[in-house]
Amino acid sequence: MAIVSKGFTGKRRGNESRTPPGQYLTDDFPVLSAGPTPQVHTERWQFSIVTEMGDKRQWNWNEMLALPAEKPTVDIHCVTKWSKLDTTWRGVSLDTLLSDVDTTATHVMAHGFDGYTTNLPLDELRQGKAWLAYEFDGKPLHPEHGGPARLLVPNLYFWKSAKWVEKLTLLVRDEPGFWERNGYHDYGDPWQEQRYQGD
Amino acid sequence: MARTEVSGRLKWRVATLTDKRAETSTATTLTFEVDEWPGHKPGQHVDLRLTAEDGYSAQRSYSMATPADGNKVVLTIQTVNDGEVSPYLTEMLEVGDRIELRGPIGGWFVWDASNPAPVLLLAGGSGIVPLMAMVRARVRGERRTPFRLIYSIRSSEELMYGSELRMLPGGIDVSYRYTRRAPDGYRGRVGRLTPRDLVEDGWPADFAPACFVCGPTGFVEAAADMLVADGHLPPRIKTERFGPTGTA
Numbered sequence: 389m390a391i392v393s394k395g396f397t398g399k400r401r402g403n404e405s406r407t408p409p410g411q412y413l414t415d416d417f418p419v420l421s422a423g424p425t426p427q428v429h430t431e432r433w434q435f436s437i438v439t440e441m442g443d444k445r446q447w448n449w450n451e452m453l454a455l456p457a458e459k460p461t462v463d464i465h466c467v468t469k470w471s472k473l474d475t476t477w478r479g480v481s482l483d484t485l486l487s488d489v490d491t492t493a494t495h496v497m498a499h500g501f502d503g504y505t506t507n508l509p510l511d512e513l514r515q516g517k518a519w520l521a522y523e524f525d526g527k528p529l530h531p532e533h534g535g536p537a538r539l540l541v542p543n544l545y546f547w548k549s550a551k552w553v554e555k556l557t558l559l560v561r562d563e564p565g566f567w568e569r570n571g572y573h574d575y576g577d578p579w580q581e582q583r584y585q586g587d
Numbered sequence: 588m589a590r591t592e593v594s595g596r597l598k599w600r601v602a603t604l605t606d607k608r609a610e611t612s613t614a615t616t617l618t619f620e621v622d623e624w625p626g627h628k629p630g631q632h633v634d635l636r637l638t639a640e641d642g643y644s645a646q647r648s649y650s651m652a653t654p655a656d657g658n659k660v661v662l663t664i665q666t667v668n669d670g671e672v673s674p675y676l677t678e679m680l681e682v683g684d685r686i687e688l689r690g691p692i693g694g695w696f697v698w699d700a701s702n703p704a705p706v707l708l709l710a711g712g713s714g715i716v717p718l719m720a721m722v723r724a725r726v727r728g729e730r731r732t733p734f735r736l737i738y739s740i741r742s743s744e745e746l747m748y749g750s751e752l753r754m755l756p757g758g759i760d761v762s763y764r765y766t767r768r769a770p771d772g773y774r775g776r777v778g779r780l781t782p783r784d785l786v787e788d789g790w791p792a793d794f795a796p797a798c799f800v801c802g803p804t805g806f807v808e809a810a811a812d813m814l815v816a817d818g819h820l821p822p823r824i825k826t827e828r829f830g831p832t833g834t835a
Contacts (some may be wrong), residue, residue, distance in 0.1 A: 390638040391601065391685050398643045399671040410636075410646045412671060419804045419828050422695055424811035424821050469646055502821065532808060570694035571597075583634075584597045584692065 403473065406463055408578035411471040418470055419532045421551065422566065426502045428552050430536050435520065437556045439491045447485075449536070452520065455480045460519055462542035464549075465578040477540055479521030482513040493558035497565060498539055498550035505565035506550050507574060508541060510558065517543055520553065545576040545583070599636065600624070602660065602688040604680055610747045614713060615677040616652065616663045621688055626655040629720035630697035630799070633660060633690030637672055647672045648692065650717035650801075650827075654724035660688065663747060665713040696799065696827045700728050704797045704823075707790050708736040709780070709810045711802020715747050717827065718801055722752075725759060734759040735796075737788050739780050739806060742768040762788040780806070782813045792818030801827040 399412075407413060436446040447455070459478050465471045496508050512518065521540040522529055529535030534551025541549045547567050568574050573582040581587060606618035631651060638644040653661040667673045680686065698706065698721040706725070708718040715738055725734050740746055742765060752761050764784060769777045790796040798819055800810045807828045814824050 390636070390642070390644065391687055392640050393637045393675065393680075393684075393686060395679050396637045396639050396675050398637070398639050398645050400643065410644070412645065416830075418830065419808070421826060421828065423826055424815050424824050425808060426821065468648055532804070567695075571692060586597055
């Protein structure tokens with residue numbers, strides 16, 4: 389039973405149909421990272437997908453840019469309670485990147501150039517739900533926000549959208565990544581408020 | 588579909604305000620007694636939830652300012668002008684009032700007292716709060732891990748925990764950077780943190796200190812970049828940022 393705080397009415401800056409429970413809207417783009425911002429140069433950049441059998445697909449920066457791009461406009465939700473509506477990105481759909489990958493995996497571990505990891509259900513990367521994003525708001529993605537390229541998985545809390553992503557490892561069972569080992573949820577659906585382990 | 592609760596972890600608990608005092612003109616320290624608080628590590632935070640009469644609720648995260656001490660949870664909250672939750676907590680909430688709280692949250696930005704490495708704390712403004720929990724844990728602990736704290740504030744009006752920082756035992760060195768206005772008698776330079784400050788008041792990278800950086804995004808980005816440039820390895824640098832970016 390919730391405790392009612394006398395005199396508290398709230399600012400209600402949310403948009404109730406588009407803001408998950410517990411979230412408030414912001415126009416800023418806050419930065420949250422566990423360590424320093426790595427400087428990842430596009431000349432050295434590469435992105436790979438490794439299957440549960442050890443098969444590897446790899447793209448360098450120019451190969452990735454040559455893939456069909458999409459321009460998703462999506463709402464994003466951070467576990468620290470801010471949400472941002474109608475953010476505009478450009479990137480490659482994970483459907484494109486996974487199209488030639490033969491796998492029976494159920495989960496994915498995303499790895500960042502900084503050593504960060506996060507686990508996701510593979511289904512949340514398919515059917516138009518996720519991108520490898522390299523532009524935000526018409527500009528190259530800033531390093532603070534994960535540039536040159538990050539995962540964009542707007543259906544899940546934003547810590548799942550790994551910054552500076554380098555590799556996806558396909559898994560036949562779920563394993564916790566960095567924040568998940570530190571108490572955050574394995575799935576992370578904002579509409580179910582799956583913030584922490586046990587939610 | 589909600590999972591069943593795992594061993595009661597992170598359930599919402601009832602927190603009763605037992606003490607409230609001004610820390611600066613815009614920051615307030617709130618002490619709560621929390622039902623069956625499981626304890627926490629220095630650097631962790633909690634979520635608070637306020638609920639309006641019609642059921643609308645809002646949650647925010649706040650760092651704890653002190654190490655574990657029974658059922659006590661101590662928060663220092665900066666009042667955000669036009670904020671939704673912080674003005675209620677600092678201006679409306681009265682001793683004896685109850686709210687909902689859960690935690691502890693965050694297993695990364697924490698100081699492990701069993702780690703013998705020297706500690707470097709870089710605080711920007713109210714980023715001092717979780718770092719103060721580490722300082723206080725060091726003061727209360729048995730080990731004499733060497734600590735250095737560099738505390739960057741606009742002016743002395745923003746200084747939190749000032750008298751306590753002046754009285755720290757040996758082995759915990761504190762230096763201040765004033766970015767806008769220095770107090771009378773201060774001989775140092777006024778301005779933002781520079782690489783030279785880290786050389787003079789931090790630790791050499793060769794000593795492999797555990798570094799904790801907390802503050803507004805711009806401060807943390809700049810300070811963490813300086814540490815990396817000075818040779819500190821990124822895995823030894825833990826950061827916690829708040830507020831908007833300067834570059835979005």
